[in-house]
Amino acid sequence: MAAKASLDQSRRVSAITNVYTRLLPEGMTSATRYVALFLVVLLGAISLFPLYWAIITSFKHPQDVATIPPSFILTRPVLKNYIGLLQGTGVANAPVVRWFWNSVFTGVASTLGVVLLASLAGYSFARKQFPGRDKIFWAIISTMLVPAWSTLIATYVLTLKMGMHDTYWALIIPGLASPFALFLFRQFAMTLPEELFQAARIDGAHELQLWWLITLPLSKPVLATLAIFTFVAHWNDFLWPLLVLNKPQIYTMPVGVSIIMYQIRGDGPTYGISMSAAVLMSVLPIAAFLLMQRQMIQGITIGSLKG
Amino acid sequence: MDTVDRSGSGWQPPSKRFPWQRMKFSTVDKLWGYLLIAPFLAFFAVFVVLPYGMVIWLSFVDWHPRGITENVGWQNYIDVIEMPSARKAMVNSFYYALMVVPASTILSLVTAILIISLRSPTLRGFFQATFYLPSVISGLAVAIIWRFVFDFHVGVLNFALSLVNLEPMNWLGNVYSALPSLAGMAVVSSNGVAIIIFCAALLGIPTSLYDAAAVDGAGFWHKHWSITLPLLTPALLYVIVVSTLGALQVFVPVFVLTRGGPVHSTMTVGYYIYNQLIFYGNTGTAAAAGLLLLLATVGFTIMQFRRFSQVVEF
Numbered sequence: 001m002a003a004k005a006s007l008d009q010s011r012r013v014s015a016i017t018n019v020y021t022r023l024l025p026e027g028m029t030s031a032t033r034y035v036a037l038f039l040v041v042l043l044g045a046i047s048l049f050p051l052y053w054a055i056i057t058s059f060k061h062p063q064d065v066a067t068i069p070p071s072f073i074l075t076r077p078v079l080k081n082y083i084g085l086l087q088g089t090g091v092a093n094a095p096v097v098r099w100f101w102n103s104v105f106t107g108v109a110s111t112l113g114v115v116l117l118a119s120l121a122g123y124s125f126a127r128k129q130f131p132g133r134d135k136i137f138w139a140i141i142s143t144m145l146v147p148a149w150s151t152l153i154a155t156y157v158l159t160l161k162m163g164m165h166d167t168y169w170a171l172i173i174p175g176l177a178s179p180f181a182l183f184l185f186r187q188f189a190m191t192l193p194e195e196l197f198q199a200a201r202i203d204g205a206h207e208l209q210l211w212w213l214i215t216l217p218l219s220k221p222v223l224a225t226l227a228i229f230t231f232v233a234h235w236n237d238f239l240w241p242l243l244v245l246n247k248p249q250i251y252t253m254p255v256g257v258s259i260i261m262y263q264i265r266g267d268g269p270t271y272g273i274s275m276s277a278a279v280l281m282s283v284l285p286i287a288a289f290l291l292m293q294r295q296m297i298q299g300i301t302i303g304s305l306k307g
Numbered sequence: 308m309d310t311v312d313r314s315g316s317g318w319q320p321p322s323k324r325f326p327w328q329r330m331k332f333s334t335v336d337k338l339w340g341y342l343l344i345a346p347f348l349a350f351f352a353v354f355v356v357l358p359y360g361m362v363i364w365l366s367f368v369d370w371h372p373r374g375i376t377e378n379v380g381w382q383n384y385i386d387v388i389e390m391p392s393a394r395k396a397m398v399n400s401f402y403y404a405l406m407v408v409p410a411s412t413i414l415s416l417v418t419a420i421l422i423i424s425l426r427s428p429t430l431r432g433f434f435q436a437t438f439y440l441p442s443v444i445s446g447l448a449v450a451i452i453w454r455f456v457f458d459f460h461v462g463v464l465n466f467a468l469s470l471v472n473l474e475p476m477n478w479l480g481n482v483y484s485a486l487p488s489l490a491g492m493a494v495v496s497s498n499g500v501a502i503i504i505f506c507a508a509l510l511g512i513p514t515s516l517y518d519a520a521a522v523d524g525a526g527f528w529h530k531h532w533s534i535t536l537p538l539l540t541p542a543l544l545y546v547i548v549v550s551t552l553g554a555l556q557v558f559v560p561v562f563v564l565t566r567g568g569p570v571h572s573t574m575t576v577g578y579y580i581y582n583q584l585i586f587y588g589n590t591g592t593a594a595a596a597g598l599l600l601l602l603a604t605v606g607f608t609i610m611q612f613r614r615f616s617q618v619v620e621f
Contacts, residue, residue: 033426040421043414044437046495051441053463054452066461121347128340129333136344143355145548145608149556149577150601153584153593154358154365160372177351207339236445238559243585254447261451261563271455278451282444289443293436296443300500301507 051282058082058276065272081272085260085280098249099256100280106171106252107234113176114230115223122185123211127197137186144179156243170244171252175234181226187302188222189215225299228292232285253281365594383591384599393596395571396579397603399486403575404554406490412546415498419505420535435506442499450563453492457564479565482572489560489573497553501546508542509535544615548608555604576600 057065059077062084086096124130125137155174164170192215200214216223238254245251251259257277264270289296366384369377387393422434441449456463457478465475478488512535520530536543558577561567567574567582576596583593 033424036421036424037430040418040425040434043418043421044434047438047441047498050449050452050456050496051444053456054448057455066458068461068466070461070463070466117347117350121344124340124343128336128343130337130340133340136348140351145552145605147552147556147597147600147604149558149580150597150604151355151358151362153580153590153597154361155354156584157365157370157590158354158358158361173350174354177347177355182347207343211343232443236447238445238447239581243581254445257451258447258563271458271461274451274455278444278448281448285443285445286440289436289440297435297439297503300503 054275054278054282057272058279060272062272065275081276082280084273085276094256094260095249096253096256099251099253102168102250103235103253106168107231109168110172110175110234111227111230113172114178114181115226117176118178118181118185118226119216119219119223120211122182123189123215125182125186126189127192127210127215128207137182140179141183144183152239152243159244165244166247166250168250171234171241174240178230181230184226184229184299184302185219185222188219192218221295222299224292225295228288228296229299232288235284236281257281362594362597365590366598368591370590371588379591383595386592387595387599390592392571392574393579393592396574396576396596397599399572399574400555400557400576400600401603403486403490403557404551406487407493407554408547408550410490411494411498411550412501412543414494415501415546416505416539416543418498419502419509420531422502423506423509431506435503438502439499441496446559447563449492449496450560453496453560454564457488457492480569482569485565485569485573489557489564492560493554493557497550501550504542504546505539508539512538540615544611548611551607551611552604555600555607 053072056072056074058081059074059079060071060081061076061078062080064071064075065081125133159165159170159174164173196214196218197210200210205213236254237252238258241252241255242258245255248256248259257280260277261274264273367378367380369379369383418438422431422438425431425434455461459465459475459477459480462478464478468475476484479485516534516538517530520534525533556577557575558581561573561575561578562581565573567578580593580596580600583589583596
């Protein structure tokens with residue numbers, strides 16, 4: 001038994017490793033393999049370079065920021081740029097900490113709302129039978145192919161008329177019905193075993209209990225993925241807050257940073273402050289990614305290939 | 308798309324054996340189905356569906372936040388078509404998409420093939436993460452960083468040029484190089500998602516196909532042309548459609564790096580709409596331009612779907 005199992009396993013492992021050997025030219029395999037590795041490292045270095053450059057520049061002394069030739073390593077790290085940013089260097093009325101809080105608060109609120117609506121509706125689309133179910137679902141999903149710019153003006157006018165501009169509501173409410181979140185949750189809810197639902201129905205559970213007691217606890221991985229995607233997207237969103245927020249007190253981090261960039265004109269030594277702003281905006285998304293790499297990468301593939 | 312009934316509504320508790328009981332059960336079931344999607348649908352109707360109607364209305368009127376709304380017929384569309392900056396914006400957006408989409412798709416595909424052909428699974432995971440990492444940070448942060456990279460005096464790019472004894476370039480300040488510079492930045496910095504998708508799709512190709520091709524004596528290029536590409540069609544279609552959609556709407560890099568200049572050379576549809584809406588308060592022309600963009604995008608998407616369905620049939 002054990003021997004057979006291990007044989008099976010080794011076969012499976014060799015099958016997996018073999019898949020990848022088919023993609024490169026045949027012959028001189030180890031040489032091509034090193035060339036491939038070298039190219040991957042080179043491309044990876046290019047794609048990571050801007051981020052690396054921003055991080056080390058943000059910790060440089062303002063005098064070392066704009067030098068020719070540039071220094072690619074950090075010799076004397078200081079926090080001057082960050083302190084300058086937090087004090088709102090030369091910019092009147094720049095409450096950076098408040099902006100950070102605005103972004104976090106509205107991000108968490110809209111994430112909770114998106115997950116709640118998408119999980120209720122996703123459960124229904126995946127597990128219930130009602131006339132027009134699939135038509136409604138695909139109609140909702142197809143709106144993802146429409147450019148956001150087309151209806152942005154209308155949403156702008158609508159939220160203006162509703163008196164939402166310059167309030168947290170404008171950042172939370174319009175994005176609550178997210179087709180992407182619905183799609184992701186529905187795809188996952190379809191894979192749950194029907195027996196569980198039947199057993200719960202026999203025990204007399206009603207639909208909300210089926211959703212709350214069966215679907216949600218089993219969906220923790222996809223809920224985590226969904227929450228992280230929604231939060232990061234909200235955190236990174238720049239265009240919508242830029243349109244609907246006019247009071248500095250209510251700005252989100254990206255809008256505030258863009259205003260600072262506009263005012264300091266960012267050349268010469270002030271590039272240090274720009275870079276620290278860029279790094280400060282990127283800390284949360286990067287931390288989220290490092291913590292939840294696997295879920296995020298799976299989420300992307302679910303969102304694209306199974307559609 | 309899923310035709311299998313997994314909801315189990317065919318199941319009945321033993322006591323509900325009679326037709327009227329069954330009917331009642333399934334009606335209640337249907338009502339629950341609608342009830343559970345109702346909150347989502349309510350927000351969807353107000354903030355996604357209603358704006359489609361509103362934007363059509365807005366494109367035919369002259370709208371003011373605190374004033375009289377006048378019906379102006381097709382005037383907004385005529386304004387957009389006759390305005391040089393709007394025409395320039397349309398041309399630039401297509402030109403930009405044409406530069407970005409093929410280049411970044413090919414670059415991500417090549418990168419994905421290279422990653423998947425690495426022998427160690429740990430390294431594969433590591434490089435997928437490496438390439439995805441820059442995609443989680445915001446477009447605004449990326450643009451702010453690249454502003455430093457593009458700088459004429461102290462930018463890294465001009466330093467690199469000076470290493471090989473070339474004259475420094477005014478990347479963003481020159482009418483001819485500004486838009487290509489933005490496109491180049493997009494090609495280098497926005498591949499993460501596409502690479503992850505291509506990696507997953509490559510892993511799904513059965514090895515036996517490559518073996519059969521090898522037996523038939525197919526070379527490296529022939530193998531990829533006749534196996535890898537056709538089998539990657541769904542992933543390719545998704546990546547191309549999504550990146551075209553993104554490229555046609557480009558806004559943030561323009562806003563941070565060039566503000567549409569020099570001389571409208573980087574004016575894109577997104578930046579044009581923003582300008583009309585925020586600086587000139589012209590909701591009418593903004594709405595008309597948005598709808599023209601919508602038409603163009605839908606046209607592009609249908610074209611891409613057609614082109615790819617031909618490939619699939621082949």
